[in-house]
Amino acid sequence: MKIEVWSDIACPWCYIGKHRLDTAISSFAHADEVEVVWRSYQLDPDAPRVTDKNLNQTLSEKHGISLAQAVAMNDKMRRMGAKEGLIYRFDVARYGSSFDAHRLIHFARTHGLQSAMQNRLFAAYFGEGKALGDHATLLALALDAGLPELEVRDVLASDAFADQVRADAEEARQLNVRGVPFVVIDRKYALPGAQPVEVIGDALRQAWSETHPLGDFTAAADADGYCEADACKLPS
Incomplete structure (x- = not known):
């Protein structure tokens, strides 16, 4: 089974979505x-x-x-993250480009460390105030994820994997992805938003049953987990 997830490190819902997907897959x-x-x-x-x-x-x-309104909106997100065991500190998280972070995520796949790289970037961005566009910071985070230093330096010093980042964005447009996270299972099922663990689990079992039929099964979808925060929508 192949699961593809369109996400952005700068998206707070994507952090929750990854945690829920990991939890669903683990069981x-x-x-x-x-x-x-x-x-x-x-x-x-x-x-x-x-x-x-x-x-x-x-x-x-x-x-x-107003700043007070923004703080209140983000605090709601912070509380939701806390229920998942995730740390959000919107007062220190620094706005900036995620392009080079995405290049590192593609590079990490060549070493089987995409998930580890994603987790380290999410935690650093939302909980530690790390700048996703700073190369020295990205190098340190990549080393934390277990990637080889010399290769990471080479990636950051070049435009390696830039084409892959752009290709993913183009494919998202072709798939009419309008917000993230966006999960695609075996190119048959799409789960928009940070769906509950139970819904993801149902979708996994449904997709598996179709390629390994053992009986009838119907998944129940719930819209409650869809992206709702403005931070997870495309800029107008």
Whole structure:
């Protein structure tokens, strides 16, 4: 079974979505036969590489709301993340481009470390105030994920995997992906948004039963887990 996930490190719902997907797969009877491929998607392709603005300030400016309103919106997200055991600190998370981080995620796949790279980037961005566009920071995070230093340096010093990042974005447009996370199972089922673990598990079993038929099965979908936060929508 092949699962493809379009996501952005800068998307708070994607962090929750990855955690839920990992949880669902860990309890799936055929987990050892599941391949997960992380696809690139940028919510803001025009973001500057590095800024000093935190995500509360960015949300306020982008949507023309007060800083207090932005803090309240992000605090709701923070509480939801806490229920999943994830740390969000929107007061220190720094707005900036995720393009080079996506290049590293593609590189990590060549070493079988995509998931580890994703997890390290999410935790660093949302919980530690690390800048996704800073190469020294990305190098340190890649080493934390277990990637070889010299190869990481070569990737960051070049445009390696840039074409793959752009190709993922183009394919997302062809698939009419309008928000992330967006999960595709065996190119048959699509799960938009950070679906509950139970819904993901049902979809995994449904997809598996179709290629390994053992009986009838019907998955129940629930829209409650769909992306709702403005931060997970395409910029207008």
